[in-house]
Amino acid sequence: MDEKTNIPLGVKNFYEKFSKIAAEAQKFCYMSRAKELQIRAREELEVLNTEAHKLKEKAIADKQEDTANAMLSIEHLIKMLIHELNMWITLKDDDPGSAWNHLIYAQGALRTAMQAHPLACHLDDYVERLYVLEQLLFPPQLFSSPGMIIREAKCSICDQEYGKCNHVAGRVYMGKMCARVITQADLEEVSLVDKPANKLARIISITDEEGTKRDFLTWRIITDTSAEIPKTQKNPHKPYLM
Amino acid sequence: MDIQVSEYINIEKKASELGCSIPSGLTILPQNFDTAKSPDELIYESTTATIRSILRQAGIQETKLEKQGIKIPHRANKSWEWVGPLIYISSSMLSDAALPIGLNLISSYIYDLFKGHPRNSEGTIEFIVETEKTEHGERRYKRLTFKGTPKDLDTIDINKLKQLSEQ
Numbered sequence: 001m002d003e004k005t006n007i008p009l010g011v012k013n014f015y016e017k018f019s020k021i022a023a024e025a026q027k028f029c030y031m032s033r034a035k036e037l038q039i040r041a042r043e044e045l046e047v048l049n050t051e052a053h054k055l056k057e058k059a060i061a062d063k064q065e066d067t068a069n070a071m072l073s074i075e076h077l078i079k080m081l082i083h084e085l086n087m088w089i090t091l092k093d094d095d096p097g098s099a100w101n102h103l104i105y106a107q108g109a110l111r112t113a114m115q116a117h118p119l120a121c122h123l124d125d126y127v128e129r130l131y132v133l134e135q136l137l138f139p140p141q142l143f144s145s146p147g148m149i150i151r152e153a154k155c156s157i158c159d160q161e162y163g164k165c166n167h168v169a170g171r172v173y174m175g176k177m178c179a180r181v182i183t184q185a186d187l188e189e190v191s192l193v194d195k196p197a198n199k200l201a202r203i204i205s206i207t208d209e210e211g212t213k214r215d216f217l218t219w220r221i222i223t224d225t226s227a228e229i230p231k232t233q234k235n236p237h238k239p240y241l242m
Numbered sequence: 243m244d245i246q247v248s249e250y251i252n253i254e255k256k257a258s259e260l261g262c263s264i265p266s267g268l269t270i271l272p273q274n275f276d277t278a279k280s281p282d283e284l285i286y287e288s289t290t291a292t293i294r295s296i297l298r299q300a301g302i303q304e305t306k307l308e309k310q311g312i313k314i315p316h317r318a319n320k321s322w323e324w325v326g327p328l329i330y331i332s333s334s335m336l337s338d339a340a341l342p343i344g345l346n347l348i349s350s351y352i353y354d355l356f357k358g359h360p361r362n363s364e365g366t367i368e369f370i371v372e373t374e375k376t377e378h379g380e381r382r383y384k385r386l387t388f389k390g391t392p393k394d395l396d397t398i399d400i401n402k403l404k405q406l407s408e409q
Contacts, residue, residue, distance in 0.1 A: 171351075
């Protein structure tokens with residue numbers, strides 16, 4: 001481990017390559033940059049992401065925990081940049097719903113990167129940048145949040161009942177982030193909240209007193225539900241949108 | 243850091259009314275322990291299982307409120323805000339050598355968990371501390387609520403718990 005940078009020696013070369021490509025990609029993380037150049041930067045990052053994933057899997061196979069965790073961190077830094085670029089690209093495509101999702105994914109990826117390994121611990125300013133973008137680019141959102149009683153939960157690392165093993169949610173073990181997987185729960189109610197556990201669960205349309213239905217992000221009137229539902233809601237892999 | 247100190251109910255009496263094991267040493271209490279009218283109503287804070295793991299790894303033996311074979315469910319967090327469980331500490335546990343280690347491990351977990359969140363993000367953790375006996379020999383309990391950033395919560399130590407619970 002390089003004590004100054006917290007970078008394990010095994011990933012030093014890849015980290016240098018990543019730093020170079022990431023610095024180049026960051027030049028395109030602005031609204032005014034050309035869309036085709038943002039797409040090109042994203043493509044380069046996607047190639048790098050595949051390489052990072054393979055290196056992480058190799059480190060896991062070799063049981064090199066620090067290297068595996070460092071690669072998980074780098075992998076998520078790459079994902080964070082891909083999502084940020086996607087946010088700018090989809091805003092230009094007049095698809096603010098997807099842009100919102102990409103911003104939230106970018107925030108999540110940065111969080112994972114910082115929790116996974118100390119090599120990303122210097123990125124507090126970037127965290128603030130993504131939260132400032134949330135406030136400046138999008139109107140204040142309304143979120144829904146389910147109130148649940150958890151009956152059963154498992155550990156994502158060892159599949160045992162969560163709490164019985166020594167893995168802790170939010171910590172990284174051999175390149176994998178531990179999470180509590182809820183396997184049985186009772187839904188009590190759904191509330192509107194300001195600070196939700198999941199920012200993807202936003203209210204996407206609102207109907208005023210006159211019965212006019214509007215898209216909450218674009219404020220366009222929705223006349224035909226099937227035609228006007230934002231693209232993001234049609235994707236079955238994004239289950240949290242209401 | 244926002245600190246609130248208030249009186250808490252007689253834990254021993256309440257546990258016995260609910261048919262639960264009597265808390266001793268260190269016990270994690272359900273969030274509605276003071277208001278629950280029956281054991282079926284009891285519910286733990288969402289973070290309970292995680293804090294239990296951390297305390298176990300610090301070598302702290304927790305006295306569980308629920309009797310063997312009984313399961314108390316957990317409430318899922320609706321908001322992002324991190325809310326720790328209600329941790330009961332008996333007066334004898336306050337001088338146990340393992341407790342400072344447990345508190346350090348909890349604050350270091352919170353510090354790591356808050357990485358990647360905005361600087362002003364706050365969490366809450368609560369302790370019920372056994373203080374002294376009244377003239378009638380009844381035990382007294384104080385509820386100490388701490389709300390602050392991970393840096394703030396890192397300042398919670400045994401001396402602070404002792405000092406605040408004596409107020």
